[in-house]
Amino acid sequence: xxxxxxxxxxxxxxxxxxxxxxxxxxxxxxxxxxxxxxxxxxxxxxxxxxxxxxxxxxxxxxxxxxxxxxxxxxxxxxxxxxxxxxxxxxxxxxxxxxxxxxxxxxxxxxxxxxxxxxxxxxxxxxxxxxxxxxxxxxxxxxxxxxxxxxxxxxxxxxxxxxxxxxxxxxxxxxxxxxxxxxxxxxxxxxxxxxxxxxxxxxxxxxxxxxxxxxxxxxxxxxxxxxxxxxxxxxxxxxxxxxxxxxxxxxxxxxxxxxxxxxxxxxxxxxxxxxxxxxxxxxxxxxxxxxxxxxxxxxxxxxxxxxxxxxxxxxxxxxxxxxxxxxxxxx
Amino acid sequence: xxxxxxxxxxxxxxxxxxxxxxxxxxxxxxxxxxxxxxxxxxxxxxxxxxxxxxxxxxxxxxxxxxxxxxxxxxxxxxxxxxxxxxxxxxxxxxxxxxxxxxxxxxxxxxxxxxxxxxxxxxxxxxxxxxxxxxxxxxxxxxxxxxxxxxxxxxxxxxxxxxxxxxxxxxxxxxxxxxxxxxxxxxxxxxxxxxxxxxxxxxxxxxxxxxxxxxxxxxxxxxxxxxxxxxxxxxxxxxxxxxxxxxxxxxxxxxxxxxxxxxxxxxxx
Numbered sequence: 001x002x003x004x005x006x007x008x009x010x011x012x013x014x015x016x017x018x019x020x021x022x023x024x025x026x027x028x029x030x031x032x033x034x035x036x037x038x039x040x041x042x043x044x045x046x047x048x049x050x051x052x053x054x055x056x057x058x059x060x061x062x063x064x065x066x067x068x069x070x071x072x073x074x075x076x077x078x079x080x081x082x083x084x085x086x087x088x089x090x091x092x093x094x095x096x097x098x099x100x101x102x103x104x105x106x107x108x109x110x111x112x113x114x115x116x117x118x119x120x121x122x123x124x125x126x127x128x129x130x131x132x133x134x135x136x137x138x139x140x141x142x143x144x145x146x147x148x149x150x151x152x153x154x155x156x157x158x159x160x161x162x163x164x165x166x167x168x169x170x171x172x173x174x175x176x177x178x179x180x181x182x183x184x185x186x187x188x189x190x191x192x193x194x195x196x197x198x199x200x201x202x203x204x205x206x207x208x209x210x211x212x213x214x215x216x217x218x219x220x221x222x223x224x225x226x227x228x229x230x231x232x233x234x235x236x237x238x239x240x241x242x243x244x245x246x247x248x249x250x251x252x253x254x255x256x257x258x259x260x261x262x263x264x265x266x267x268x269x270x271x272x273x274x275x276x277x278x279x280x281x282x283x284x285x286x287x288x289x290x291x292x293x294x295x296x297x298x299x300x301x302x303x304x305x306x307x308x309x310x311x312x313x314x315x316x317x318x319x320x321x322x323x324x325x326x327x328x329x330x
Numbered sequence: 331x332x333x334x335x336x337x338x339x340x341x342x343x344x345x346x347x348x349x350x351x352x353x354x355x356x357x358x359x360x361x362x363x364x365x366x367x368x369x370x371x372x373x374x375x376x377x378x379x380x381x382x383x384x385x386x387x388x389x390x391x392x393x394x395x396x397x398x399x400x401x402x403x404x405x406x407x408x409x410x411x412x413x414x415x416x417x418x419x420x421x422x423x424x425x426x427x428x429x430x431x432x433x434x435x436x437x438x439x440x441x442x443x444x445x446x447x448x449x450x451x452x453x454x455x456x457x458x459x460x461x462x463x464x465x466x467x468x469x470x471x472x473x474x475x476x477x478x479x480x481x482x483x484x485x486x487x488x489x490x491x492x493x494x495x496x497x498x499x500x501x502x503x504x505x506x507x508x509x510x511x512x513x514x515x516x517x518x519x520x521x522x523x524x525x526x527x528x529x530x531x532x533x534x535x536x537x538x539x540x541x542x543x544x545x546x547x548x549x550x551x552x553x554x555x556x557x558x559x560x561x562x563x564x565x566x567x568x569x570x571x572x573x574x575x576x577x578x579x580x581x582x583x584x585x586x587x588x589x590x591x592x593x594x595x596x597x598x
Contacts, residue, residue, distance in 0.1 A: 189447045190456045196444055199433035206431045207445030208416040266435035319488055326481070326491040 007322050014318070017311045018259050018275045021304065025279060029286035036289055039166055047161075047168035049281030051076070051232040053274055054174055055248055056255035057181050058110075058225025060273045061218040063256050064185075064198045066265025067125035069219065071113060071132035072226040072252055076245035078140040079105040079230030083156070084149035084240025095153020102156075102234070103227040109136055110223015114216035125219075133249065140242035149240040160235015170232045174274075177228060181270045194218060198265030254301060255280055258308040267312075279304065344407040345370050346509055346541050347392070352401030354387055361387040362398070363565045369510065369543060372536035376552040376573055377545045378585055379562035385545045388562070389512050392543075393425035394418035405509070419446075424507030428514050430499040434488030438480060441487050442469040442502050472505035476531060476538070493524025500531050504540055511535060512543045517551050529555050549578060563587055 013020075029036045055072050062069040079102045087098035109132055116128035162169035185191040197204045197214045205211050226245075233244050259276025261268030280301060287297050345368035354362040362384045369375050379385045390396040392403065394412040402409050405421060412418045418425065432441050443465045449458025470483055478501045480494060487495060496516060503511045513532065517525040533555040535542045546552050552559055552573045559573040561584040569584045571577045582588075 187459055188456075189449050189458055189460050192440070192447055192460055193445075193456065195435060196433050199435040200431070203429070203431035203433060204445070206415055206427070208414075208419065209445045266433070322489045323491055326489065326494060 004322070004325055007318055007325065010318055011315065011322070014311050014315045015260065018272055018279065018308065021258075021307075022275050022279050022282065025282050025286065029282065029289070033286065033289040036286060041285070041289070043163075043166055043168055045278075045281050045285045046171045046174075047236075048285065049277050050168070050170035050174045051229040051236075051245075052248065052251050052255060052280065053277040054177055054225050054229040054232065055252035056259075056273045056277045057174075057177060057270060058222035058229075059249075059252040059256050060181070060259075060261055060268050060270065061185075061194060061221045062125065063253070063261045063263065064194050064265060064268055065215055065218050066198050066201075066263070067117075067215065067218065068129065068253065069110075069113065069222045070126065070129040070249050071109060071136055072222060072229070073245035073248035073250075074133045074136035074140065075106055075109040075223055075226040076230045076233060076248055077242055078109065078136040078143075079103075079227045080152075080234040080240040080244050081140045081144045081149065081242050082240075083230065083234060084152050085143060087153050088149065088151050091153070095155055098153050099155060099231065102231045103224060106223040106225065106227025106230065107220060108223070109226070110220040111216070113223065114219030117219065118212040118216050129219075137242075144240065144242045146242060148237075148242075150238065152234045152238055152240060156231055156235045157238055158235065160232045161238075162235075170235070173228065173232065177225070178270050178274060185270060190214070190217070195266055198267070200266075251280060254305050258304055260308070260312070262312050263309075276308075343371065346373075346406055348402075348404040348407075349388070349392070350402045350404065352388070352391060352398040352403070354384075354391060354396060354398050361565050362391070364401070365562065365565070365567045366401075367560055367567065369541050372539075372541055373558065374532060374535065374542045374544065374556045376556035376559040377543055377562065378549075378552065378559050378581065380585055382564070383562040383585075384565040385562055386514065387565075389425060389514060389543065389545065392418065392510075393423060393512060419506070422508035423510045423512065424503035425512040426499045426503045426514065426516065428518070430495055432487045432495055432499055435486065437486050438473075438483040438498055439466045439469045441498060442472070442505070446506075469505075473501055476501050476504060476534075478527075478531070491524070493520050493527060496520060496524070496528050497531065500528055504531065504535055504538060507540050509540060510543065511540050512545075514545045515547065516544065517546065517548055525551065549573070549581060553578070561585055 035041050055076065058072060059069055082105045083098045083102035086101040087095050090097050113128045113132050116122055117125055122128050158169055159173055160170055164172065185194065193209050193214050196209055197211050201211055234240055255276035256268060256273050257263065258279055259268065259272035261272065283300050284297050347369040349365060349367040351364050351366055352362055353364055365388060377385050377388065387396065391398045392412065394415045394417050397413065403412065410421060412421065433444055436444065448461045448464055450461055451458060466483065473480065473483065478497050487498065500513065500516060516528050520528065529551055532542055532544060544556060553575065556573050558570060559581060560570045561568050561581065563585065571581055573581065
């Protein structure tokens with residue numbers, strides 16, 4: 001029994017792994033830099049991380065069904081271009097048509113990803129989203145002639161760059177979307193199905209879950225989130241930019257994995273993803289403050305990804321041990 | 331003996347399930363050849379046969395995975411077509427496959443209600459709020475009713491032993507299966523002690539109002555819990571017998587094809 005308790009304890013510790021890593025990073029940077037934990041800097045970190053956090057929330061849904069969405073960076077860029085272009089044509093209604101275009105662009109791209117995967121019977125989510133990665137990026141460059149479009153609605157600038165007291169508006173947007181995602185994943189039947197499809201696709205089919213519709217829907221959500229991230233990014237730079245969001249898809253995937261999402265599907269939480277995004281944000285900011293070369297950030301991020309996935313491997317091993325123990329106790 | 335007499339007296343009644351002359355082909359292969367079978371109310375029926383005898387094909391025809399090419403399936407005397415697993419479930423037929431269709435990342439309650447989570451308000455369908463409290467209460471009641479003891483209903487299935495997993499899958503089927511529960515090799519992956527728990531569940535199923543079809547390779551287990559055994563070989567029904575010690579040898583020879591066929595049964 002005591003070994004059962006210690007196993008349980010280790011599993012809980014692993015579940016808290018990402019949060020512990022984040023706390024350790026904060027403590028270390030706080031020791032090394034006096035400005036790190038100032039209100040100004042913390043506010044900077046969360047504002048800079050918000051676009052990534054939104055992308056990562058979308059990516060979480062896809063990874064929960066054991067998929068991957070490589071297109072979100074390009075779709076983000078495309079949405080800033082289409083959104084900005086629509087604003088140059090129509091500035092009525094406070095630019096709400098432009099905002100709708102940001103979101104609709106993401107939604108359509110996400111739908112196409114999911115549609116190609118489920119109806120086109122493509123072998124893995126890697127393929128349609130890789131195609132979309134190229135196509136969206138190309139379309140963004142074509143539509144903008146490869147140049148920035150320095151004109152976005154005031155509401156977009158506010159959403160990306162505004163402040164409510166010391167709190168950056170994009171952080172409020174992240175909070176709202178995260179809350180919505182928590183309700184979806186934890187409380188609604190549809191969210192339960194996302195976890196079931198990720199847990200075992202074949203079994204999900206057998207218990208009557210519309211597996212293809214669930215898979216399609218997570219890509220729509222991921223695309224929509226890329227649209228929201230596009231709003232934030234365009235707001236921060238006050239422009240539509242065809243090469244915005246470069247490497248953002250990989251960062252989003254990293255945030256999900258670091259935050260305890262499993263590539264095997266069926267495991268991961270919104271809270272974990274936010275922690276994962278913050279870990280990346282804190283590393284970038286902290287190393288910056290310490291004047292460490294930017295390239296080192298990439299190396300540290302790489303190390304943390306491996307560490308996080310090793311935790312997942314360790315979890316599986318411990319669960320196996322736990323099972324054996326249960327069988328002996330029967 | 332009590333039980334047996336009871337079953338004989340019910341012989342005259344309409345069986346809960348009748349399979350009439352069902353044939354199923356896969357390309358040139360004849361997987362089921364004119365197979366007939368009936369399951370009586372409150373009966374535990376064994377379906378025996380070697381690998382490739384057609385047992386799995388037959389139960390998949392009953393659980394909506396396959397549709398028979400010819401023949402009929404009657405549920406309580408009425409012909410039914412079972413086009414999908416969902417339809418089978420709606421008709422009151424639950425199937426436990428060898429892989430159990432359990433979700434490792436969910437706890438017992440989540441697995442119990444997988445795919446049919448009750449929501450409120452109901453008209454929202456899959457966008458409704460899952461009634462976790464209700465689910466948890468009901469699942470615990472069912473487990474208690476079936477006397478299935480688990481360390482906790484909140485433990486993830488991935489952390490459970492093979493016996494516990496089989497117990498959960500069987501209990502789920504028996505709680506939701508209003509009429510028939512079909513079990514495919516329920517004890518093949520289990521040790522002796524774990525098997526006895528599952529066998530008890532099967533034996534007591536009629537008390538909970540369900541009839542059972544069990545596929546098994548283990549004749550000892552069949553003799554322990556089944557009232558009757560039907561043998562398939564190469565897609566053909568070759569005989570049936572009471573699974574008793576006295577009939578043991580006969581059942582074995584029917585399975586391997588060393589025995590004369592029962593009168594009126596077809597040659598493979």
